[in-house]
Amino acid sequence: xxxxxxxxxxxxxxxxxxxxxxxxxxxxxxxxxxxxxxxxxxxxxxxxxxxxxxxxxxxxxxxxxxxxxxxxxxxxxxxxxxxxxxxxxxxxxxxxxxxxxxxxxxxxxxxxxxxxxxxxxxxxxxxxxxxxxxxxxxxxxxxxxxxxxxxxxxxxxxxxxxxxxxxxxxxxxxxxxxxxxxxxxxxxxxxxxxxxxxxxxxxxxxxxxxxxxxxxxxxxxxxxxxxxxxxxxxxxxxxxxxxxxxxxxxxxxxxxxxxxxxxxxxxxxxxxxxxxxxxxxxxxxxxxxxxxxxxxxxxxxxxxxxxxxxxxxxxxxxxxxxxxxxxxxxxxxxxxxxxxxxxxxxxxxxxxx
Amino acid sequence: xxxxxxxxxxxxxxxxxxxxxxxxxxxxxxxxxxxxxxxxxxxxxxxxxxxxxxxxxxxxxxxxxxxxxxxxxxxxxxxxxxxxxxxxxxxxxxxxxxxxxxxxxxxxxxxxxxxxxxxxxxxxxxxxxxxxxxxxxxxxxxxxxxxxxxxxxxxxxxxxxxxxxxxxxxxxxxxxxxxxxxxxxxxxxxxxxxxxxxxxxxxxxxxxxxxxxxxxxxxxxxxxxxxxxxxxxxxxxxxxxxxxxxxxxxxxxxxxxxxxxxxxxxxxxxxxxxxxxxxxxxxxxxxxxxxxxxxxxxxxxxxxxxxxxxxxxxxxxxxxxxxxxxxxxxxxxxxxxxxxxxxxxxxxxxxxxxxxxxxxxxxxxxxxxxxxxxxxxxxxxx
Numbered sequence: 001x002x003x004x005x006x007x008x009x010x011x012x013x014x015x016x017x018x019x020x021x022x023x024x025x026x027x028x029x030x031x032x033x034x035x036x037x038x039x040x041x042x043x044x045x046x047x048x049x050x051x052x053x054x055x056x057x058x059x060x061x062x063x064x065x066x067x068x069x070x071x072x073x074x075x076x077x078x079x080x081x082x083x084x085x086x087x088x089x090x091x092x093x094x095x096x097x098x099x100x101x102x103x104x105x106x107x108x109x110x111x112x113x114x115x116x117x118x119x120x121x122x123x124x125x126x127x128x129x130x131x132x133x134x135x136x137x138x139x140x141x142x143x144x145x146x147x148x149x150x151x152x153x154x155x156x157x158x159x160x161x162x163x164x165x166x167x168x169x170x171x172x173x174x175x176x177x178x179x180x181x182x183x184x185x186x187x188x189x190x191x192x193x194x195x196x197x198x199x200x201x202x203x204x205x206x207x208x209x210x211x212x213x214x215x216x217x218x219x220x221x222x223x224x225x226x227x228x229x230x231x232x233x234x235x236x237x238x239x240x241x242x243x244x245x246x247x248x249x250x251x252x253x254x255x256x257x258x259x260x261x262x263x264x265x266x267x268x269x270x271x272x273x274x275x276x277x278x279x280x281x282x283x284x285x286x287x288x289x290x291x292x293x294x295x296x297x298x299x300x301x302x303x304x305x306x307x308x309x310x311x312x313x314x315x316x317x318x319x320x321x322x323x324x325x326x327x328x329x330x331x332x333x334x335x336x337x338x339x340x341x342x343x344x345x346x347x348x349x350x351x352x353x
Numbered sequence: 354x355x356x357x358x359x360x361x362x363x364x365x366x367x368x369x370x371x372x373x374x375x376x377x378x379x380x381x382x383x384x385x386x387x388x389x390x391x392x393x394x395x396x397x398x399x400x401x402x403x404x405x406x407x408x409x410x411x412x413x414x415x416x417x418x419x420x421x422x423x424x425x426x427x428x429x430x431x432x433x434x435x436x437x438x439x440x441x442x443x444x445x446x447x448x449x450x451x452x453x454x455x456x457x458x459x460x461x462x463x464x465x466x467x468x469x470x471x472x473x474x475x476x477x478x479x480x481x482x483x484x485x486x487x488x489x490x491x492x493x494x495x496x497x498x499x500x501x502x503x504x505x506x507x508x509x510x511x512x513x514x515x516x517x518x519x520x521x522x523x524x525x526x527x528x529x530x531x532x533x534x535x536x537x538x539x540x541x542x543x544x545x546x547x548x549x550x551x552x553x554x555x556x557x558x559x560x561x562x563x564x565x566x567x568x569x570x571x572x573x574x575x576x577x578x579x580x581x582x583x584x585x586x587x588x589x590x591x592x593x594x595x596x597x598x599x600x601x602x603x604x605x606x607x608x609x610x611x612x613x614x615x616x617x618x619x620x621x622x623x624x625x626x627x628x629x630x631x632x633x634x635x636x637x638x639x640x641x642x643x644x645x646x647x648x649x650x651x652x653x654x655x656x657x658x659x660x661x662x663x664x665x666x667x668x669x670x671x672x673x674x675x676x677x678x679x680x681x682x683x684x685x686x687x688x689x690x691x692x693x694x695x696x697x698x699x700x701x702x703x704x705x706x707x708x709x710x711x712x713x714x715x716x717x718x719x720x721x722x723x724x725x726x727x728x729x730x731x732x733x734x735x
Contacts, residue, residue, distance in 0.1 A: 062582040163672075177673045178445075207444040207609060209670045212653035216669060234583055237612075237655030241662050260659045278587035280616030282654050283732045285635060288594070289616065291587035295552050 022094065023050035024196050024228045025074070025113070030088030032069050032252075035081060041299040043069040045252040046088075048326070051196060051228040058231045058243035058260070060275075064296050066252035067232045071198045074230075075115050076105050092196075111141055114189035118201040120181035124173040130157075130184050131169035137191035156187040160217060179210035183217065190221060196228040203238065215242060236279055240264060245339060248272050251297050251307035254326060257341045268329045268342035268351040270312045306345070318345050396470075397432035398603055399456070399489075399571060404429045404465035406451050410678060423678045425451040427627035428465070430704070433571065438597065438604040440618030440635075442611055442650070444674055448627040449607045453575045456605065457491050458482060469571075487517050490569040494576035496556035500548040506559055507544040510534070513566040520567050533562040536599075538592060554585035558592065565596065573605045578613060590617060611654050615639050623647045626677055626685040629704055633719030640733065641716035643707060643726040646686045652731035666731045684724065692725050700724065 032044035044066040051057045061067040072078045074090055076097065090097045092112065097105060117123040125133060134156055135149030144152065150169060157165035160183040162176075173181060182202060189197050199218065203211040219242055222229050233239060239246060239260070246263050248256040248271065256269040267273040277290035294311040297303055303310055309319040322345070329340040332352050344350060407422035426448040433439050441449050454460040455475075456467055462475045474485050490513075493499035500509055510530045514521045521529045531541035537558040548556055557577060564572050577593070578586040590613065597604060608614050614621060615635050622632040623646065631644035642648050649668040656665070670689045675681055684702050687693040707726035710718045717728045 062584060179673055208611070208653040208655075209444060209649060210673070211655075212667065212669050213671075215655075235655065236583070236657040240657045240659040241655045243659075264657065264659050275583055276657065278584055279657055280590075280612045282612045282615060282639065282651065282656060285615060289587040289591055291591055292584040293588075295554065295585070296582065 023052045024093065025230075026050040026089075026091040027070065027074065028089040028091065030070060030073060030090065031086050032066070032073055032078065032083060032088075033086060034083050036300070039300040042302060043252050043299055044073070045302075047249070047252070047254055049247050049254065049257070051230055053195065053228050054222070054226045056222070056229045056231060056242055056244045058233060058239040058246045059249060060233060060236070060239055060246055061249035062234055062296050064251075064299060065249040066299075067249050068200055069252075070249075071115065071200055071230065071232055074198060075113065076109060077115075110137060110194070111192045112194050113196045113198065114192070114194040116182075116185050116189045116197060116199040116202045118204055120178070120185045120205070121173060123185060124181065126173055129170045129172055130176070131171075134169075134184070134188055134191060137188060141192055152191075156191055157184070159190070159221075160184070160187040162187075178206055179214060182206060182210075182214050186214070186218060186221070190225075193225055194227065196230070197222070198230045198232070200232045201234070202231070204233070204235070211238070218242075236275065248275075251302050252299065253307065253343060254341075255308065255343045257326070257339065258329075259339050262337065262340060266351050268340060268347045269308075269344045270314055270346075270350055271308050273350060274311075274313075306343070314346055314349065316345070395435055398435050398470060399433035399605075400466075400468040401432070401452075401456070402430050402466045402468070404452065404455055404467065405463045406448075406455055406460060407463045421678055423676075424627050424680060425677055426455065427677075427680070429624070429627070429629055431622055431629065431632060433603050433605060435570070435603055436597070436601045437619040438606050438617050440614035440621040441605065441607045441624060442609065442614050442621060443624035444650075445609065446626075446674055446677065447624040448677070449624055450575055452624075453491065453573050453605065453607055456573055457489060458486065483516075487520070487567045488569050489571045489573065490564040490567060492557075492560050492564045492572060492574045492577045495580050496553055496560050497580070499560055500556055502548055505545050505547055506530075506534070506539075506551075509548070509559060510562045510566055513563065517567055529566075530562075533565060536565065536596070537562045552585075553581050554588055557581060557589050561589075561592065561596070565600070568600070569602070571603045571605065573607070575607045576609070577606075579608065579610065586613070593617065611639075611651060623650065626674060626680050628685060628722065630686065630723070631719070631721045632704070633716075633721075637716045637719040640730060641719075641728050642731070643710070643717055643719070643721040643728050644686075644723045645690050645692055645725075647721075648729050648731050649689075656732075666729075668731065684722070686723075692723075694725070696724050 027047055027049050030044055030047045034041040034043060047070050049057060059067045073085060085098060092108060097108065131150050131153045134153035138144040138149040138152050154165050154169050157169060162168060162180055162183055176184065203214050206214060215238065231243060243260045245257065245259050247254045248269065250271050256272050263272065264276065267276055274290065274292040278292060280289060292311050297307055305320045305322055306324050309315040312319065324343045324345045326341045326343045327347065329337050329342050329347055329351060331337060404426055405428055406426040407424050409419045410421040410423060411417040412420045429452060431439065441452065443449050451460065455462050458474055466473045467475050469485055477485060507527065507530050510533055511526050514526050531544055534541045534543060539555060539558055551559065578589050581589060594617065596602060606614060606617055618635050620634050621638040623630045623638065625646050631638060631642065631647045638647060639651065642651060649670050652666055652668040672689055675688055681688050683699050684697040687697040702722045702724050704720050704722040706718050706720055
């Protein structure tokens with residue numbers, strides 16, 4: 001039993017090209033806190049994860065688990081103050097972005113790491129045409145002229161399969177449907193062909209049929225450009241469809257990491273198991289749903305010990321006092337399970353019991 | 354819910370709503386007669402017949418002139434039985450929420466009837482309407498905006514008693530409200546708190562308690578759990594099932610999450626652009642869908658099983674839902690359908706058991722509004 005320090009063990013990426021050495025992005029022991037009137041809200045408490053080229057990491061968690069805050073810290077778009085990063089490192093190709101100057105970070109943001117936001121309607125500027133907003137990427141970062149930028153914008157809209165891109169380039173966001181707006185968000189993120197895309201709940205506001213289109217498009221573009229993808233979501237179905245590896249977050253910590261197939265087959269943390277048991281299935285009519293009792297904790301008053309202990313069916317005394325470290329998970333006979341980790345004192349009972 | 358309320362086998366042998374011609378308003382009387390339910394299922398508590406709601410589109414500022422209509426609901430018929438849950442699924446803009454509002458008579462129907470225990474409620478007003486409304490209550494989608502932030506929980510849940518004082522005499526109300534809080538699993542001492550002091554799941558429980566206050570027979574739930582976290586969704590769903598058993602409630606459960614609808618529903622109706630495309634028991638719809646839209650919708654739902662990701666039968670629809678102001682002629686789904694033929698553009702398919710499945714006992718024999726209905730199991734295909 002070894003402590004997985006810093007690097008959340010790397011799962012060999014299925015699409016990663018061999019010449020890429022080391023992960024594209026590595027988050028090490030990241031802490032984020034917000035100073036509010038009610039006290040300090042500890043949104044992220046020591047998160048470690050890494051993504052390589054061509055790999056999809058899904059960050060799974062409920063609202064308030066710190067998954068979006070982590071992404072905002074990576075992008076450098078946290079509101080500071082009230083936000084503060086008291087400790088941690090965010091390494092992009094080995095360089096710590098938190099120590100960079102604003103100018104250096106600006107060169108990475110958009111060109112190397114881009115983000116897709118959840119709500120396309122409120123993320124796009126309603127008084128500017130989509131062509132202008134797409135072209136802005138090229139004008140600002142590459143110094144292209146207005147005309148060239150617009151041509152590039154049309155090309156991008158074609159690439160994300162917006163029909164009649166040439167005619168629609170001067171349309172405004174409200175003239176597009178939800179799915180089309182999300183495509184424009186994707187186009188904007190892709191504009192400068194970044195190495196890494198962070199998608200924060202990219203399909204939550206969409207209908208299932210449109211969600212399928214958008215996720216397909218995203219997966220195809222990711223393959224084409226061999227990009228890394230951090231997919232932030234609470235939807236266990238979407239994760240099962242696209243992820244290579246998963247990090248489950250709860251109260252600002254990663255409670256379990258695993259390759260996608262392993263996690264669904266044998267969860268090693270009671271929270272993950274509870275989540276999997278509490279979703280109804282499409283292919284079978286279940287009995288009464290298992291429900292995790294209680295509520296996610298208030299981030300200003302995270303319970304002592306394991307943050308999940310008040311809701312956990314198998315909590316013992318040690319869970320109320322000692323914070324469990326993210327330990328690597330092994331088979332019953334001690335064989336390493338690559339890429340698996342669980343922050344539970346009783347992971348053995350959970351996975352093998 | 355351990356057991357579906359009705360016996361599945363008897364369902365198949367005696368399919369409900371045999372021939373409702375949704376498109377033809379002239380045959381309402383006949384179709385109502387044809388719908389008379391078999392004895393073992395009892396009388397439907399709610400019968401919806403050719404319900405239509407068009408929202409006018411106007412032009413001009415002073416002299417408004419109608420230039421068209423958004424056909425939000427365009428001929429919807431279904432039955433709801435005592436103690437059952439009817440799920441209604443569909444994409445946004447298909448008219449599910451408008452149906453809910455029409456059933457609550459929050460919107461005036463353009464045409465069609467809603468019979469509550471044999472009485473057409475779309476034509477009621479005044480005292481008679483108020484009496485009917487007592488029996489049909491609603492739980493709304495967003496527990497953050499559907500509770501008045503300036504009212505205490507006690508006032509919110511007790512407000513229905515102000516409107517219908519016959520249910521609870523004045524001195525008794527506080528006790529009644531506390532009982533309701535207890536029923537939905539909240540601490541009765543929270544009666545003087547305000548909505549902002551509760552989490553999303555707790556607020557939805559308050560919304561449910563308010564819906565239960567008048568002992569209604571039908572509760573219409575419009576996306577009751579979609580704003581909640583996964584772990585809290587299960588709590589609320591379980592609560593709703595428990596309450597249904599306890600008070601013998603009938604639910605109309607509107608949602609876009611097909612997995613949750615399957616879990617809670619006895620029967621499911623699939624809506625597309627203001628019409629019902631397919632309706633049947635949960636097994637008929639999920640395991641034996643015959644309408645291409647249902648098949649596409651089901652195949653698009655991500656299944657929480659990574660092993661299924663390669664082998665699944667995915668139907669990716671192209672394009673978006675057409676505008677309900679100008680729906681396609683004939684079958685409304687034809688613009689996105691891979692089976693569409695000339696016939697689909699000219700003839701509106703009726704919601705009925707397809708000719709080829711008529712008389713068969715199997716699960717495919719349920720109502721489907723498609724000229725080329727064909728079974729295709731997209732959920733289990735691997």
